[in-house]
Amino acid sequence: MLEIKLNKMFLNQNIKNGVLEVLESGNYIKGPNLRHFEESFRDYVGSKYAIGVSSGTAALFLAYQEININRGDEVIVPSHTFIATATPLAYFQAKPVFVDIDPTTYCMDIEEVKRKITPKTKCIVPVHIYGHPVDMDPLIEIAEEKNIKIIEDCCQAHGAEYKEKKVGILGDIGVFSFFPSKNMTVGGDGGMLVTNNENYGEELKLRRDHGRKSKYENNLLGLNFRLNEIQAVIGNEQLLYLDEWIEKRREIVNFYNEIFEKFIKVKIPSEKEWAKCSYYVYTIQIENRRSFIEHFNKEKIATGIYYPIPVHRQPIIKELYGMQPKLEVTEEIVDKIVSLPLSPQLNNEELNRIKVAINEYMEDL
Ligand SMILES: Cc1ncc(COP(=O)(O)O)c(C=O)c1O
Numbered sequence: 062m063l064e065i066k067l068n069k070m071f072l073n074q075n076i077k078n079g080v081l082e083v084l085e086s087g088n089y090i091k092g093p094n095l096r097h098f099e100e101s102f103r104d105y106v107g108s109k110y111a112i113g114v115s116s117g118t119a120a121l122f123l124a125y126q127e128i129n130i131n132r133g134d135e136v137i138v139p140s141h142t143f144i145a146t147a148t149p150l151a152y153f154q155a156k157p158v159f160v161d162i163d164p165t166t167y168c169m170d171i172e173e174v175k176r177k178i179t180p181k182t183k184c185i186v187p188v189h190i191y192g193h194p195v196d197m198d199p200l201i202e203i204a205e206e207k208n209i210k211i212i213e214d215c216c217q218a219h220g221a222e223y224k225e226k227k228v229g230i231l232g233d234i235g236v237f238s239f240f241p242s243k244n245m246t247v248g249g250d251g252g253m254l255v256t257n258n259e260n261y262g263e264e265l266k267l268r269r270d271h272g273r274k275s276k277y278e279n280n281l282l283g284l285n286f287r288l289n290e291i292q293a294v295i296g297n298e299q300l301l302y303l304d305e306w307i308e309k310r311r312e313i314v315n316f317y318n319e320i321f322e323k324f325i326k327v328k329i330p331s332e333k334e335w336a337k338c339s340y341y342v343y344t345i346q347i348e349n350r351r352s353f354i355e356h357f358n359k360e361k362i363a364t365g366i367y368y369p370i371p372v373h374r375q376p377i378i379k380e381l382y383g384m385q386p387k388l389e390v391t392e393e394i395v396d397k398i399v400s401l402p403l404s405p406q407l408n409n410e411e412l413n414r415i416k417v418a419i420n421e422y423m424e425d426l
Contacts, residue, residue: 064361065414067342068242069406071299071306076248079294086290091270094293099253101300102237105220106229108255110262113288113296114269117216117238120252122149123268123286124234125184127261128210130155134183139169140373141391142188146214147372151381155183159373161388165331167344168195170390175203184210189218189228191367192244192310192339193332197223197231204232212236216252219244220307222337229255234265239292244306244339245299247292309405310340313412317343317401320416324423328397342367342400350399353422357401360418365400 083094095113103111114120130136132154138147140159147157160173167190174185185204187195195213204211211232215221219237221228229235239251254269256262264281267274272283288296314330321327328346332338342365347353350366357364371392372378373385401415 062361065363065402065407065411067363067365067400067402067404069404070241070246070248071302071406073298076295076298079298080248080291083290083294089290090287092290092293094290094297095288098288098293098297098300101297102253103255105300105303106227106235106255108230108235109257109259110255110265112254112262112265112269113293114252114254114286115288116250116286117214117236117240117252118145118149119269119286120236120238120254121145121212121214122152123265124212124236124254125149125153125155126268126282127265128184128212128233130183133181135179135181136184136186137169137174137177137182138186138372139188139190139391140371140385140388141167141368141394142190142214142372143216143368144372144375144377145216146186146188147378156382157372157378158182159371159385159388161390162190162394164390164394166193166195166333166336167191167394168193171196171199174200178203178207178209182207182209184212186212186214187232188214188216189221191330191344192218192221192341193330194218194221194223194228194336194338196333196335201231210234216240217243217341218339220303221339224335225337230257233258234261239296244310244341245296245303247288247299248295249292251288251292251296253288306405307339310403311338313403313405313407314340314343316412316416317345317419320419321345324426326426327423340403343403344398344400346394346397347399348397349426350397353399356422357418360414362415362418363402366398367400369395371395 134155216238268283272281
């Protein structure tokens with residue numbers, strides 16, 4: 062029996078041809094494929110700028126640098142996220158202020174954000190976790206009122222929409238990841254920054270390449286965070302399928318929801334009426350998670366936990382910033398959440414195997 066994986070990388074002949082062409086051209090960086098990918102991504106999101114970089118983490122680092130995060134600044138982030146939302150802040154000697162989440166969307170709790178704003182708050186980072194957009198309007202309102210920047214972490218939310226607008230352009234800068242498991246990838250690590258701010262856009266283009274305007278003239282502080290031509294070829298092709306894949310993901314979500322709906326002990330994902338979730342993962346909450354995972358392991362069906370240790374409880378966070386206050390909802394859900402395979406490449410046979418596995422487990426409870 063073959064294992065059903067959480068994600069599958071999409072590969073077609075165009076990608077194979079394109080990669081070979083780049084290899085044979087000897088033109089590996091700063092070439093036409095990157096320019097094309099950036100233009101296509103910019104048009105897809107509807108931003109003025111899109112700047113390809115080497116990872117989502119690099120994009121976050123650059124975004125924080127660009128808005129001038131500095132020593133002593135506070136940045137409000139959810140704890141229920143991948144650690145890279147918060148860790149780049151340490152390089153600027155700034156402090157992450159962790160907030161709890163809304164138990165239905167798993168996104169940051171807006172009321173708590175408001176309570177945790179201080180005169181030192183420089184930025185708020187809404188993370189559109191699992192592909193579900195954060196409720197942006199109240200955040201934008203408070204950020205405008207208090208002159209606070211917003212960096213959207215869209216690393217799990219390519220193509221997600223908030224009130225019919227694509228995420229990424231709702232704040233000051235949006236960051237995306239093309240890590241292999243994401244809704245679209247570049248066949249390895251990669252990332253993208255998007256912005257409508259001309260100054261940010263022009264500067265970020267330089268910062269990801271040693272801050273240089275021309276080959277030997279370095280005008281801004283920057284490092285090497287470039288996205289290469291091979292990755293850009295793959296990204297270009299994958300972007301063409303992104304909307305189709307999101308629809309397929311949504312179909313699979315409905316398929317799972319229908320199976321789980323009859324089992325009241327399982328909490329299924331929900332989508333706010335103003336949201337179009339792009340479903341990076343399908344996450345349920347279940348009391349006896351370990352036995353559920355064991356059952357799936359036996360059936361050779363992969364499961365994932367995004368994430369078992371909340372960021373505010375990570376040892377490095379304690380070392381850098383001391384013990385953090387309790388976050389009730391975050392700490393409650395981390396022991397119950399589990400994600401099922403949600404690749405648009407899943408076929409009917411695989412989906413049926415998963416359905417049988419769920420029913421067998423649930424009926425034995
Ligand atoms: C919410 C979130 N932020 C940041 C990142 C970092 O992206 P990358 O792995 O491309 O560095 C990821 C991806 O893993 C993520 O899911």
